[in-house]
Amino acid sequence: MLLRKITLEEFGAYRGKQSLDLTPKKNKPIILIGGLNGCGKTTLLDAIQLVLYGNRARCSGRGTKAYETYLRESINRKADPSRGSAITLEFTVMTGGHEHYYRLVRSWHISGKTLKEFLNVYVDETYGERVKAQRSAEPEGKFNRLLSEGWADHVESLLPLEIASLAFFDGEKIESLANPERAASVIESAVHSLLGVSTVQQLRNDLLALQRRQKLSEEEQHLLDNIRAQEAEREAVVSQYDIAHQELAHSRSELGKAQRKLDSLEKAFADEGGDLFTRRVELENDRKQALVRLAQVRTELTQLAAGPLPLLMVAPLLDDVRQQARIEQEAQQSAQVLEVLEERDRWLLELMPDATRAEVLKRLDDDRAERAAKTQLAVDLRLPHDALAQLTVLDELLQRDTQRSAQLLHSAAELAEHLDQLDRQLAGVPAQDKVEALQAARGEQIVEVTRCETTRDRATAKLEDLKRRREHVTTLLERAHKEFVRTKVKAEEVERVIKYSEKARDTLERFGSALLERHISRLEVAVLQSFKVLMRKQGLVRDLRIDTDKFILTLADADGEAIDPARLSAGERQLLAVSLLWGLMRVAGNRLPSVIDTPLGRLDSRHREHLVDRYFPNASDQVLLLSTDEEIDEYLLGRLEKSVAHTYTLVHDDTEFTTAVVEGYWWSAGASHAG
Amino acid sequence: MPVDHVRLSQPAKDRLSYLKRTTGVTQWNVLCRWALLLSLRDPSTPLVKDIVTDSNVEMSWRTFAGQYGDLYLALLKQRCVAIGEEPNDENIQRVLTVHVHRGIGYLGADKQMATVEGMVGAVVPT
Numbered sequence: 001m002l003l004r005k006i007t008l009e010e011f012g013a014y015r016g017k018q019s020l021d022l023t024p025k026k027n028k029p030i031i032l033i034g035g036l037n038g039c040g041k042t043t044l045l046d047a048i049q050l051v052l053y054g055n056r057a058r059c060s061g062r063g064t065k066a067y068e069t070y071l072r073e074s075i076n077r078k079a080d081p082s083r084g085s086a087i088t089l090e091f092t093v094m095t096g097g098h099e100h101y102y103r104l105v106r107s108w109h110i111s112g113k114t115l116k117e118f119l120n121v122y123v124d125e126t127y128g129e130r131v132k133a134q135r136s137a138e139p140e141g142k143f144n145r146l147l148s149e150g151w152a153d154h155v156e157s158l159l160p161l162e163i164a165s166l167a168f169f170d171g172e173k174i175e176s177l178a179n180p181e182r183a184a185s186v187i188e189s190a191v192h193s194l195l196g197v198s199t200v201q202q203l204r205n206d207l208l209a210l211q212r213r214q215k216l217s218e219e220e221q222h223l224l225d226n227i228r229a230q231e232a233e234r235e236a237v238v239s240q241y242d243i244a245h246q247e248l249a250h251s252r253s254e255l256g257k258a259q260r261k262l263d264s265l266e267k268a269f270a271d272e273g274g275d276l277f278t279r280r281v282e283l284e285n286d287r288k289q290a291l292v293r294l295a296q297v298r299t300e301l302t303q304l305a306a307g308p309l310p311l312l313m314v315a316p317l318l319d320d321v322r323q324q325a326r327i328e329q330e331a332q333q334s335a336q337v338l339e340v341l342e343e344r345d346r347w348l349l350e351l352m353p354d355a356t357r358a359e360v361l362k363r364l365d366d367d368r369a370e371r372a373a374k375t376q377l378a379v380d381l382r383l384p385h386d387a388l389a390q391l392t393v394l395d396e397l398l399q400r401d402t403q404r405s406a407q408l409l410h411s412a413a414e415l416a417e418h419l420d421q422l423d424r425q426l427a428g429v430p431a432q433d434k435v436e437a438l439q440a441a442r443g444e445q446i447v448e449v450t451r452c453e454t455t456r457d458r459a460t461a462k463l464e465d466l467k468r469r470r471e472h473v474t475t476l477l478e479r480a481h482k483e484f485v486r487t488k489v490k491a492e493e494v495e496r497v498i499k500y501s502e503k504a505r506d507t508l509e510r511f512g513s514a515l516l517e518r519h520i521s522r523l524e525v526a527v528l529q530s531f532k533v534l535m536r537k538q539g540l541v542r543d544l545r546i547d548t549d550k551f552i553l554t555l556a557d558a559d560g561e562a563i564d565p566a567r568l569s570a571g572e573r574q575l576l577a578v579s580l581l582w583g584l585m586r587v588a589g590n591r592l593p594s595v596i597d598t599p600l601g602r603l604d605s606r607h608r609e610h611l612v613d614r615y616f617p618n619a620s621d622q623v624l625l626l627s628t629d630e631e632i633d634e635y636l637l638g639r640l641e642k643s644v645a646h647t648y649t650l651v652h653d654d655t656e657f658t659t660a661v662v663e664g665y666w667w668s669a670g671a672s673h674a675g
Numbered sequence: 676m677p678v679d680h681v682r683l684s685q686p687a688k689d690r691l692s693y694l695k696r697t698t699g700v701t702q703w704n705v706l707c708r709w710a711l712l713l714s715l716r717d718p719s720t721p722l723v724k725d726i727v728t729d730s731n732v733e734m735s736w737r738t739f740a741g742q743y744g745d746l747y748l749a750l751l752k753q754r755c756v757a758i759g760e761e762p763n764d765e766n767i768q769r770v771l772t773v774h775v776h777r778g779i780g781y782l783g784a785d786k787q788m789a790t791v792e793g794m795v796g797a798v799v800p801t
Binding site for chain 1: 698699700701702704705708709712713715716741742743745746749750752753754756762791792794795796797798799800
């Protein structure tokens with residue numbers, strides 16, 4: 001980085017527009033700016049920092065003031081606050097092998113009661129090429145809005161603030177660096193930022209950030225969660241399925257058990273005449289009916305028995321009676337006929353002639369005698385005259401009753417047989433209470449079997465349901481798994497990124513510590529060398545060590561004994577500080593401009609010579625040297641002159657309280673202007 | 676009317692009481708008819724001649740013989756004649772009493788006669 005030009009407008013003591021060309025020349029890195037105390041040397045240093053870093057700038061004039069207040073107060077007292085102040089810094093930066101020309105304009109003014117600040121960045125990216133082509137090229141900066149708005153970030157990549165505060169130092173800073181304890185923090189920050197150690201650290205932090213960014217996106221996380229949820233659900237369903245399966249098996253075996261028990265109960269029941277028992281009432285009803293019918297039959301039989309039926313027993317005797325009755329009837333009839341015949345014979349004899357009368361009479365008498373003989377009964381039972389008729393009726397009745405009796409007897413026999421059978425069946429039916437218990441048990445068992453069947457059916461249904469659900473979940477899971485595979489690829493990638501970034505971070509850490517080690521040792525060498533170059537007492541310090549942990553600088557004498565910094569004089573400590581900064585810049589590679597303000601305060605003439613001869617020309621590619629006439633005096637200017645590219649003097653008008661920049665130094669050309 | 680009443684002895688009555696239970700025939704007269712005819716079927720003459728009719732079972736001839744009184748009387752007369760006795764009232768009464776009692780004996784002794792089916796079955800060809 002090379003500072004090209006700085007222009008101050010109404011800034012601090014600087015009235016109007018004041019420009020300084022800061023471009024160094026070949027082998028002339030020094031820009032010497034002279035100024036008496038209070039002329040604005042430090043203001044110039046502040047201006048450079050302010051234009052670059054704005055609010056963050058560590059301006060010596062700001063102190064603890066608010067930035068806005070500082071800006072307000074920085075506007076020249078004679079200037080119009082509504083027009084305000086401006087600082088323009090032009091510089092070139094090597095970016096990617098090309099020299100870019102930057103013009104940075106920071107301006108601010110007061111509008112009403114508020115302060116408005118503007119920062120405009122103009123960049124010419126092709127400047128370097130044109131310079132190569134035609135030596136003297138005019139920069140053609142273009143306004144870059146992006147950089148203007150994001151300058152605070154951009155400047156960190158060009159010239160980090162930490163480094164700038166090292167590169168731009170004044171005598172006070174050197175004074176503070178002379179204190180070993182305060183030096184440690186400067187060394188630490190310098191080593192870290194200037195020497196790239198902080199870059200390594202930054203890289204590591206960036207990697208960490210990358211790692212943290214490498215989380216799965218929300219959607220992917222959602223997918224994973226989804227899969228996990230589904231897996232959990234599937235697991236749950238599967239375990240439920242297993243349980244249901246077991247339950248089903250259990251209910252089946254229960255049912256089998258219950259069925260077997262029922263079977264055995266039924267068998268026992270059948271064995272005990274259970275079937276018959278269930279028919280007992282039926283049988284008994286049958287028996288009752290049969291008995292009723294038998295009773296009816298018997299009643300009828302009894303009625304028949306009360307009739308003529310017993311007379312059948314004496315059928316032969318009745319035949320005799322019939323015979324007798326017939327005989328008696330005939331005898332009676334004969335007796336009646338005989339009477340009729342006697343009368344008729346008498347009538348007939350009277351009519352007959354006597355001749356035949358005797359003959360006829362005799363014959364008639366014989367006939368009558370024969371007939372009369374028929375009326376003579378051997379036995380006369382004096383049966384009623386209707387006895388035959390009675391017997392005939394009796395025969396008919398008996399015939400009828402016999403038939404009826406035969407029927408009834410048949411029925412009675414059948415009924416008796418039926419009753420017998422019923423009785424046998426009833427006898428087969430066991431005692432009621434015994435079967436009752438069995439029957440109750442059987443009834444309960446039937447209920448139990450039904451219950452078991454219901455349970456099994458339910459279990460089956462549940463199992464089916466779970467089966468369907470399991471399949472459903474499995475399908476969903478499969479789908480989710482496909483998604484998951486894609487996600488997993490990503491996840492693995494993430495994992496890989498994390499793994500490798502971890503590895504890289506580890507490497508970087510080792511690299512960082514190695515780099516630090518190396519830088520420290522280089523710094524030690526550089527600082528020691530610088531110190532030896534600057535020191536009058538060459539043999540005082542033999543060795544210099546910087547602790548890599550606490551960054552405390554220790555010196556050792558010829559015997560290797562540590563030198564207490566308190567033993568060093570104030571001037572020597574100042575030299576040590578300068579050599580520390582120099583060493584740092586040398587190790588960093590002289591890429592940055594050094595701005596040194598009042599550097600020679602406490603030094604004796606020998607040391608001043610050393611600085612002027614050995615340090616200032618070699619401090620960096622560009623050295624802005626701000627000095628009083630006492631520090632770089634005529635003698636020293638003579639020694640320095642060959643390395644000086646430009647000289648300016650800050651001239652203060654005591655009546656106007658304004659400073660103007662004049663070319664030349666007090667003892668060089670144009671010094672006549674210098675007050 | 677040659678016979679007024681039929682009377683039974685005490686043993687006959689006891690036996691008939693038993694028969695009444697077993698056969699279900701609840702009328703004395705019916706059982707007595709059966710007894711008489713059962714005895715008459717046997718052509719032999721009962722050995723017992725004198726029956727002491729000392730029970731309280733007594734029925735009129737009408738009650739005893741019922742609808743077929745003429746035939747019963749004819750049978751009794753016939754038996755009287757058969758044994759060579761004058762069928763007068765006295766003899767008829769005696770024959771009746773003797774045969775009824777012998778018949779009651781037969782009736783009680785025959786197991787078949789212990790039921791009404793047996794009784795009817797004994798006379799009806801099956």
